[in-house]
Amino acid sequence: MTGAIDPFLPTRRQVLESSSALALAVSSGLAEAAPAATEITSAAAHEPLAFDLTINGRPMQLRLDTRTTLLDALREHLGLTGSKKGCDHGQCGACTVLVNGRRINACLTLAVMHQGDDVTTIEGLAKDDDLHPMQAAFIERDGFQCGYCTPGQICSAIGMLQEARLGWPSHVSVDVGANRFALTDDEIRERMSGNICRCSAYPNIVAAIRDAAEKA
Numbered sequence: 001m002t003g004a005i006d007p008f009l010p011t012r013r014q015v016l017e018s019s020s021a022l023a024l025a026v027s028s029g030l031a032e033a034a035p036a037a038t039e040i041t042s043a044a045a046h047e048p049l050a051f052d053l054t055i056n057g058r059p060m061q062l063r064l065d066t067r068t069t070l071l072d073a074l075r076e077h078l079g080l081t082g083s084k085k086g087c088d089h090g091q092c093g094a095c096t097v098l099v100n101g102r103r104i105n106a107c108l109t110l111a112v113m114h115q116g117d118d119v120t121t122i123e124g125l126a127k128d129d130d131l132h133p134m135q136a137a138f139i140e141r142d143g144f145q146c147g148y149c150t151p152g153q154i155c156s157a158i159g160m161l162q163e164a165r166l167g168w169p170s171h172v173s174v175d176v177g178a179n180r181f182a183l184t185d186d187e188i189r190e191r192m193s194g195n196i197c198r199c200s201a202y203p204n205i206v207a208a209i210r211d212a213a214e215k216a
Helices: 012-046 072-079 132-138 150-165 185-193 204-214
Strands: 049-055 060-062 096-100 102-105 118-120
Touching: 060 072, 072 096, 096 150, 102 150, 132 150, 132 204, 150 185, 150 204, 185 204
Parallel strands: 049 118
Antiparallel strands: 049 060, 096 102, 096 118
């Protein structure tokens, strides 16, 4: 008869009850397994890792927690405290260092990511008693006040000049297809905009970078 209920088929209530019981069993099993999996993953993440890199011309081998930033490796493990921790979010530029000649924020990168890289900090710029030309220009132009941002400013300026030599345009470059750019004050300000000076020594910083660029 059309519409008759087959007594051998499960009812809707039985289906829902069976599904709920199965879901509960599965979730309970996952809950029991999750802590063990998390514990294994966490232990692996905390295991120190050995890696090699060159810092200020010296080959070094480090063994660090894989979560250690390059900035903390430099400051806390190697005693190179010239690179400063400002915002720790990559917004102020106080931690800027040079990696293979390019400027980066050391607080935003993990130390273990730089296996085999050449890292230069503010401590590695001078040659014996001879200051780097950018350091000398900052002193000549009095391009600092409290000095907290100065190491990052100087490293960033050196990297910035290299970018300009390679023909990298900025947001204020008139012709982005040009191979060379005149480092006007506007160009310098734009290219250095990632480095903040809370003392507002910007006019002297720009003048120092301009002097160093002209001498170079």
